[in-house]
């Protein structure tokens with residue numbers, strides 16, 4: 001039997017991920033293993049760690065301050081996800097696509113403070129939307145597909161805890 005040149009773990013890591021649940025057992029290196037003090041405040045974005053998760057809350061006085069994982073990724077310029085928008089249609093409809101991406105981010109961020117757009121880079125052949133989490137690229141990609149059709153493809157690298165989603169429409 002012919003063997004493939006790729007090591008098996010490399011092949012497995014390129015598989016298509018169907019849903020969020022499959023990724024939840026894989027550890028984000030930016031998530032702390034030990035619990036934070038309840039009420040810990042991120043001095044950069046103002047999110048508060050309460051009841052085991054980061055939430056938006058009115059600022060309260062606290063002795064415990066620590067950067068949240070999203071702000072640490074932003075400061076490190078180290079995205080967890082990238083959505084690449086490609087093709088002639090993407091080039092001709094930049095504004096609409098970016099507007100829709102921002103709208104999706106707003107909706108997501110309200111519920112999940114750690115899920116944010118880090119940067120939007122407009123290159124000659126693609127728009128790159130970098131995110132602080134692995135859920136937002138898919139959420140934005142699916143919204144774009146609902147609105148504008150096109151083709152969506154994704155690959156998740158378990159080793160690097162990194163999701164890359166590509167959306168493409170040529171005409």
Ligand SMILES: [Zn+2]
Nearest residue numbers: 042045068071
């Ligand atoms: Zn923060």
